[in-house]
Amino acid sequence: MTVEIRVPVLGESVTEATVGQWFKKVGDTVTKDEPLVELETDKVTLEVNAAESGRLDEILAAEGEDVEVGALLGHLTAGAAGATSAAKTEAPKEKAEDKPAAAPAPAAKAEPAQTPAPAAKATSVEVMPAAQKLIDENNLDAGKIRGTGKDGRITKGDVLEALENGGASPAPAAPAATPAPAPAPSGPRPEEAREERVKMTRLRKSIAARLKDAQNTAAMLTTYNEVDMSAMLDLRAEYKDLFLKKHGVKLGFMSFFTKACIAALKETPAVNAEIDGDDLVYKNYYNMGIAVGTDSGLVVPVLRDADRLSFAEVEKGIAELGKKARDGKLSMADLQGGTFTITNGGVYGSLMSSPILNPPQAGVLGMHKIQERPMVIKGEIKIRPMMYLALTYDHRIIDGKEAVTFLVRVKDALEDPQRLLLDL
Known part of the structure; x- marks a missing residue:
């Protein structure tokens, strides 16, 4: 059975919200009353929970999008098993390769594919998308980064701080230490490092x-x-x-x-x-x-x-x-x-x-x-x-x-x- 995920009544005089963050991806298994998505209103931030247990099949409102009360956010299939679908979403490219592959071949592919991603998930805390991108780019271990966001989530600022300290991962420690102690006056500062533009929350x-x-x-x-x-x-x-x-x-x-x-x-x-x-x-x-x-x-x-x-x-x-x-x-x-x-x-x-x-x-x-x-x-x-x-x-x-x-x-x-x- 398909269950609609809609924007709930937000309160008196509040008719619109902004999609803050999806806690689940398409294909993920969800349990009843588990938070699916975070909505930001003019006054509070609230979570929309799953009405039924099942699998998240579709996301219709992207993060940062403005939505009105009653708007359709996505669909989930009640009672659907999520193990197979989760595998499909984590490695969509491997689906085509799994057919001709022999028994030992998937084991060889699974090991390198899981090295960067599960390292971040093994911490039992969530990693914000911008933070995950930096972690992947610098080959960091998310388990060594202290999250200061809501519920201990790792934010982009946490990753940047870890890079500056050089203690988040052995690999980037040496390059991270070189720019910090000796800001060279001779060369121009990289343009992207001079400022950061972030959209204001609602x-x-x-x-x-x-x-x-x-x-x-x-x-x-x-x-x-x-x-x-x-x-x-x-x-x-x-x-x-x-x-x-x-x-x-x-x-x-x-x-x-x-x-x-x-x-x-x-x-x-x-x-x-x-x-x-x-x-x-x-x-x-x-x-x-x-x-x-x-x-x-x-x-x-x-x-x-x-x-x-x-x-x-x-x-x-x-x-x-x-x-x-x-x-x-x-x-x-x-x-x-x-x-x-x-x-x-x-x-x-x-x-x-x-x-x-x-x-x-x-x-x-x-x-x-x-x-x-x-x-x-x-x-x-x-x-x-x-x-x-x-x-x-x-x-x-x-x-x-x-x-x-x-x-x-x-x-x-x-x-x-x-x-x-x-x-x-």
Whole structure:
């Protein structure tokens, strides 16, 4: 029975996707619910799984092609055995030669044919097409290359890095070492090595469009403050082991910042509002967007009704969303409905920055690196772990007084975290 592979419903207002990568080739055996192809939308990357076990017979949408919801991607034959067909696809040229060949002849042909290709497949991790081409050209062993792509896949950059280090394969080690230490000023650099042109992914184009739209639409302004993190660090150090033992999750900073922002949002409701036409919409719920950096770009999954969650539930929810984001498993529902966003540039070492709004939200809080600095406390200079906070807000909705009040309330709650527990 022939089964159609079609583009599924992608989510509200999303009608088109780009074919990212086929995980199977024509003729490969597939099992039910096994990923067949990866689709990139404006917001998430999702996988289309096999509806039945069988054999992939036809691919109609190539990688990089734009497809609409419901479009036909390919066909598979349910229940078909894939062993013979897989052999046909791996060595199509040998099919004609197998007929006159005697028993020992296929063995002689199979050995050299399998030398480059199975070496890459023996690692149990997938190799991206561009990376496989470089591996074949340089006779590398994929098992010695560390994959940094999604699910440990080996990317073109991984292969290039291995070539530079000269440790991926004994054969290319000598030629790879010669250009790296001594870039000759006399000869011109090869033209193809000067730059690389890569098509933007649909997600990256969507991120670019949304950020530019935020700049063009909102009247963005940023106000700053700094927080003494001493009390929070002491509280976390005292209870982190007990917290982990009881709740099974680490006590991080994000639960404190989330709770502090919610308390401040309740006092300054304009920061939790949005503009809809000529109306201001004030939200009486608190869906916190937590920005997560991934290999594909920045995404903002949403922790819903965070005001009703305990510290442990906040930590678990953020950890789960972060893992789904890095694994490319976020759904459209995970990214919708946020009322306020928190982004942490400190994990990358940022000391201070001005975050950009996530429309249609009116505010975003930027966290930064904790750095010890000399501070004057009651006439004495003392070393304190300090963090800069930045609130970017839409001045069309939020006045300066409200923005500063919000940021001061966040600062007060973080410097005296017991206030969060007592709802003060």
